[in-house]
Amino acid sequence: MYGDSATKLILAAKRANTLDRIPLFETDLVQSIISENNELQKQANTTDNENILSADRSQILDNLPEYVRQLFIGRNKRCLLAYELSRLRRLDQLVWDNVELTSEQLADLSHHEKIYLEKYISLVSGVKGVMSEIDLGGDLEPPSDVFIDVRVLRDAGEIMTEYGVFNLTKDSQFFVRRVDVERLIQQGYLKQL
Structure with a gap:
């Protein structure tokens, strides 16, 4: 038909x-x-x-x-x-x-x-x-919190932030600025709690 x-x-x-x-x-x-x-x-x-x-x-x-x-x-x-x-x-x-x-x-x-x-x-x-100074791949919604809790899903090594160095080992948790870890959340290394 x-x-x-x-x-x-x-x-x-x-x-x-x-x-x-x-x-x-x-x-x-x-x-x-x-x-x-x-x-x-x-x-x-x-x-x-x-x-x-x-x-x-x-x-x-x-x-x-x-x-x-x-x-x-x-x-x-x-x-x-x-x-x-x-x-x-x-x-x-x-x-x-x-x-x-x-x-x-x-x-x-x-x-x-x-x-x-x-x-x-x-x-x-x-x-x-x-437009390298602008993160065009970022979320379009404005963040509700500046700092967030995250859990590490996969080892990602050390990341350097304005507040120091974090060693991202699996199953560890951190309270960090959202802008410092947004890309890692998108890539699946971190999960927001």
Whole structure:
């Protein structure tokens, strides 16, 4: 039935939003939607819409009125764009969070997504380089507390702050300024208590 592949693609995108990583690109579903749109477009060019009056029920789908056919085509296009946009937004967020993708994660991306990722990383690096005095990857919400309690999740070695040197060994706790450890929290070395 027309539109089934697009529905499956949207459900896959919705499921992917709950996952920790970006899943494998749904090449088969995308190709089936493109083929369906091509078939619908070909029918639009060759079918005489007056035949629908004389068609029996089995031929109804092959003899759709032009506006219904265009509705299917438009919906399929919107579903494809929504799927791509949800994946690209996840990639954008990973770039801004300074998360490097492993080779396994890169293998799950489509060819065009890999090209997009390379260019986006280059663009963000250029902007961050020009504005190096501003932490563009920081949290947009203003902090509620200047000092916070943190627990060390992984050994991170020594860090130098305005108030001295801290040796971050696993399972130790500190009361530190938020700005001194924000990046370590984002990278998963520390957890705010």
